Amino acid sequence: GAVVSQHPSWVICKSGTSVKIECRSLDFQATTMFWYRQFPKQSLMLMATSNEGSKATYEQGVEKDKFLINHASLTLSTLTVTSAHPEDSSFYICSAGGRRVANTGELFFGEGSRLTVL
Amino acid sequence: GIQVEQSPPDLILQEGANSTLRCNFSDSVNNLQWFHQNPWGQLINLFYIPSGTKQNGRLSATTVATERYSLLYISSSQTTDSGVYFCAVGANFGNEKLTFGTGTRLTIIP
Numbered sequence: 001g002a003v004v005s006q007h008p009s010w011v012i013c014k015s016g017t018s019v020k021i022e023c024r025s026l027d028f029q030a031t032t033m034f035w036y037r038q039f040p041k042q043s044l045m046l047m048a049t050s051n052e053g054s055k056a057t058y059e060q061g062v063e064k065d066k067f068l069i070n071h072a073s074l075t076l077s078t079l080t081v082t083s084a085h086p087e088d089s090s091f092y093i094c095s096a097g098g099r100r101v102a103n104t105g106e107l108f109f110g111e112g113s114r115l116t117v118l
Numbered sequence: 119g120i121q122v123e124q125s126p127p128d129l130i131l132q133e134g135a136n137s138t139l140r141c142n143f144s145d146s147v148n149n150l151q152w153f154h155q156n157p158w159g160q161l162i163n164l165f166y167i168p169s170g171t172k173q174n175g176r177l178s179a180t181t182v183a184t185e186r187y188s189l190l191y192i193s194s195s196q197t198t199d200s201g202v203y204f205c206a207v208g209a210n211f212g213n214e215k216l217t218f219g220t221g222t223r224l225t226i227i228p
Contacts, residue, residue, distance in 0.1 A: 001163055034215050038159075043204065044218040091159050095216070105149035105214050106166040112159040 002097050003027050006110035013084055014118055021079045021113045023050075023094035029074035030096035034107070035067075038091040050077040050094075084117040091115075120145045120209050122219035130225045131195050139190040139222045141205035149208030150181050151216065152190050156201050164190070164203075195226045 003026040013019050023033055033050040048069055049057040056069035066088075068080040077096075081088055093112040121144040131137055141150075152164040165172050165179040167188065172179055176196075181188040188205055202223050206216035 032214065036218075043221050044206075046215055046217070049215055093159070093161065097214075104166055105168070105208055106151060106163070107149075107208075107214060107216055108163060109153075109161040112161075114159065 001106070002108045004094065004096050004108045004110040006094055006113050008113060009111060010114050010116075012116045012118065015085055016083055018080055018082045019084055019115060021081075021092055021094075021115075023077045023079070023096070023110055025075045025096045028097075030077075031074060033071060033077040033094055033096045035069065035077075035079050036093045036095065038093065038112075044093065047079075047092075081115065084115070086117045089115055089117045120147070120207060120217050122205065122207055122217055124203075124205060124219040124222050126222060127220065128223045128225075130227065133195060133197060133226055133228050135195050135226075136191070136193045137195060137224065139192070139203055139224075141188040141190070141207075141219050143186050143188075143207050143219075145186070145209055147183065147186075147207040147209050149214065149216065150183075150188055151206050152179055152188070153204045153206065154199075154201050155204060155221075161204070192224075195224075197226045197228055200224055200226045 007022045031052045035047045036044040038044045050071040052071045058064045071077040095107045095109045097107040123142045150168045153161045169183045176193045178191045202221045206218045
């Protein structure tokens with residue numbers, strides 16, 4: 001299947017700082033990528049749809065000024081958690097794929113990034 | 119939005135046993151995927167199955183789109199099958215985002 005890679009896998013930061021997470025499609029071009037968040041023992045919740053060359057589309061209840069998404073190229077989307085607080089500690093995972101890759105709607109996921117805010 | 123419910127929420131089995139995991143969804147879908155989330159959090163694609171039946175080794179899946187459910191079968195369970203299984207559905211042809219189910223936590227005991 002298609003390869004989606006995230007970096008970093010783990011990040012620990014102090015409260016009030018900003019953290020950037022990268023999501024790359026390694027073997028295909030992705031005009032659209034999706035960012036999800038997963039709290040412990042819960043399911044994955046979609047945060048936003050990242051659109052190459054345009055603004056991201058955020059799901060209801062997700063603060064766009066806090067979770068900045070930039071999709072500047074066809075292979076890279078970044079999620080920046082600004083002024084992080086302990087309640088932002090979570091597992092963040094991106095996905096891409098779909099018809100441009102597999103000629104179906106199948107999506108592939110990155111390894112995820114575990115954020116801990118102290 | 120579309121609702122996705124999985125059952126059972128937890129399942130504990132002896133190694134070698136068979137299991138059936140169920141995914142119910144509330145509306146028509148054009149995409150349905152099954153994933154295995156390993157202990158490190160990575161999602162492993164198991165099946166892309168918006169309809170019909172597929173098999174891959176000890177795993178198989180069936181989706182009955184008209185009745186809005188999908189089943190994942192695991193035969194001859196191994197301890198490495200432990201983890202959380204998610205189904206996720208897509209219902210928008212113009213936007214391929216997935217809505218995840220509630221998950222089934224499977225524990226295989228040696």
